[in-house]
Amino acid sequence: MKLVDEADILVKAGNGGNGCVSFRREKFIPKGGPDGGDGGNGGSVWLVADENLNTLVDFRHERRFRAERGQDGMGRQMYGKGGQDLEIRVPVGTVVTNLATEEVIVDLVRHGQRFKVAQGGRGGLGNMHFKSSTNRAPRRATPGTEGDERELRLELKLLADVGMLGFPNAGKSTFIRAVSAATPRVADYPFTTLYPSLGVVSIERDRSFVVADIPGLIEGAAEGAGLGVTFLKHVQRTRILLHVVDAAPFEMDCDPVETIVAEVRTIEGELARFDPALLEKPRWLLLNKIDLLPEDEREERVAAVLAALEWEAPAFAISAIAKEGTRAVCLRLMEALDTIRAEAREVQAVAEAAPTQVPEVQAEQPAQDGPEASGPDEDDAR
Template sequence: MKFVDEAIIKVIAGDGGNGCISFRREKFIPFGGPDGGDGGGGGSVWLIADEGLNTLVDFRHQRAFRAQRGQNGMGSQMYGKGGEDTDIRVPVGTVVTNVDTDEVIGDLTVNGQRLLVAEGGRGGLGNIHFKSSVNRAPRKSTPGTPGDMRELKLELKLLADVGLLGFPNAGKSTFIRAVSAATPRVADYPFTTLHPNLGVVRIGTDQSFVVADIPGLIEGAADGAGLGIQFLRHVSRTSLLLHVVDIAPIDGGDAVEQVRAIEQELAKFNPELLERPRWLVMNKADVLDENERHARAKEIVERLEWKDPWFLISAISREGTWDVCQKVQQFFDAARAAARNADEAAADVRMRGEG
C-alpha cells in the first residue's frame, strides 16, 4: 500500500430537523391545542484512531464526509429521529488541523481515541413550546440549526520510540532490517527509502521498542530539498535519535560534515530536536580493516567533540547492532523507572497533604 501522510478532507455534519406546527384533531375535542414535536438533532462527524491503519491513502479517493440530517418533527408530539453520526477511521498518530484557521483541533495518539470534528445541528422547536395563556394556538416553530462544515488537514506523524537519521545510503534501512522484522527496500542508490518504515525491536519477553527508518535527508531538507521537510516532522515524536553515518562514504564525502549538515537541518526545522538524546552510529565498519575502522571512528568522535554514546557497527553483517539495541532498551527502561518514581513521589506528597 502506498504511504500517504497528508490529506485534506471536508466534513459536513447533519442539519437539525425543523420543528412542526400541528394541532390536535380528535373527535369531540374541538380545541385540542398545539401538538407539534421538535426536530431531531443532526448527526456529527467523528475521527477515530485505528492502530490497524498506517497510511492516509484512503482519503485520496474520498475527500468529503457527511453525517445524516435530523428528521423533522411531527404531529401528536412526535419528535423527529436524530441523524446518525459518521465515523472516520484514521491511523494512530494523526494530527487534525482546521484549514481555515490553521488551528490544531486534536492529536489522535491512542488506539480507539475519538475526536469530534463537526457537530450536528440542533433540532428546531415544535409549536407545543410556544403555547401560553395568551396564545393557546401558536402557529410558530423554529427551524433546525445547520451542522458544522469544515475543511480539515490530516497529518500523520509516526509513533516511534527511536528515529533513524542520516544521509541517503548511510545504511538506515539495512540497520532496521538487521534488528527487526521490517523489510524496507535496500539498494545501492540514494533515496531508496521513499517513505518511513516502522520496525519493532524485541529484546525480551516484555522488552521492546519501535524504531522508524526516516528517509534520507540532505543539506537543505528543511527548505524542501531532496525528500524535504515532509519527513522531518516524523522525528518530532521520537524520544531518542540514532544518527547513522557512513564511516567511509563511497563518494569520498566527509562523515563529520554530513553529521553537521543534518544537525543544521534539525536546527532549522525545530531547534528543540537538537536537545533530544541523539546517539552516533557509525555504520559500514566492514569495509575497513580492524585498525583502520577504530582509528577512523576515534577521529570522527574527536572532530565532532561528541559527548553522547556512540557505536561502531556493520548493519549488513549485524556486527555491533545487538549492542546498540540493548543500550537503547536500557535507556527506555531507565526513563520508565524514573517516570514511575516521579509518579510515586507525587502521590506521596498528595497523600501527606490530604492527611
C-alpha cells in the same frame, strides 16, 4: 502499502430537523390545541484513533464526510429522530488541523481516543412550545440549526521510540532490516527509501521498541532539496535519535574524517532549521560500514571522528549488513528506553496523585462604621 501521511478532508455535521406546526384533531375533542413536536438533533462527526490503521491512504479518494440529518418533528407531540453520528477512523498519531484558522484541534495518540470535530445542529421547536394563555393556537415553529462544517488537514506522525537520521545510503534501511522483521527497500543508489517505515525490535518477551526508518537528508533539505524535510515530522515523537553515518566514504580526494564530520554537521543544521527541539533529544551516533575498513584502522577512525565532533553521547561502530555490533546497540537502546519510560510513569503518577488546588475565596467583611448589608431573606421580604 505506500505511506500516505497527509490528507485534507471536508466534514459536515447533520442539520437539525425542523419543528412541526400541528393541532390535535380527534373526535369529541374540539379545539384540541397545538401538538407539533420538535425536530431531532443532527448527527455529529467524530474522529477515532485506530491502531489497526497505519496510513491515510483511505482519504485519497474519499474526502467528503457528512453525518445524518435530524428528522423533522411530527404531530401528536412526536419528536423527530436524531441523526446518527458519523465516526471516521484514523491512524494513531494523527494530528488534526483546522485549515480555516491553521489551529491544531487535537492530537490523537491513544487507541480508541475520540474527538468531536463537527457538532450536529439542534432540532427546531414545535408549536406546542409556544402556546400560552393569550396565544392558544400558535402557528409558529422554529427550523433546525445547521451542523458545523469544517475543512480539516490530517497529518500522520508515526509513533516510534527510535528515529533514524542520516545521508542517503548511510545504511539506515540495512540497519532496520538487521534488527527487525521490517523489509524496507535497499539498493546501491541514493534515495532508495522514499517513505518512512517502522520496525519492531524484540529484545525478549514483553521487551521491545519501535524504530522508524526516515528517508535520507541532504544539504538544503530545509529549502526543499532532495526529499526535503517532509518526513522529519515522523521523528518529532521519538525518544532517541540514531544518527547513522558512513564510516568509509567513497570520496578518495578528501579526508574521510572531515567528510564524516561535515555530514554530521549538515544534518544538525537541517534539524535546527526544521525544529530546534530535535537537537535537544538524545542523539546517538552509529558509524556504519565499519567492515569496509581494515581491522587495524577501525579504532583509529572511530576515535578521530569522535574527537573531531567532540561527541559526548553514546557512539557505536557497526556493520549493519554483517549484523556486527547491532545487537549491542539494541540492548543499550532498550536499557535507555526502559529508564525513560519508568521516569515518565513516575511523573504521570505524581501528577495524578497531586490534589487539585482550589483557590481560597475569602468572604468580604462589612465595613465597621457603615450600615450592615441586608441579607437575601430581608430583600425578599421587602
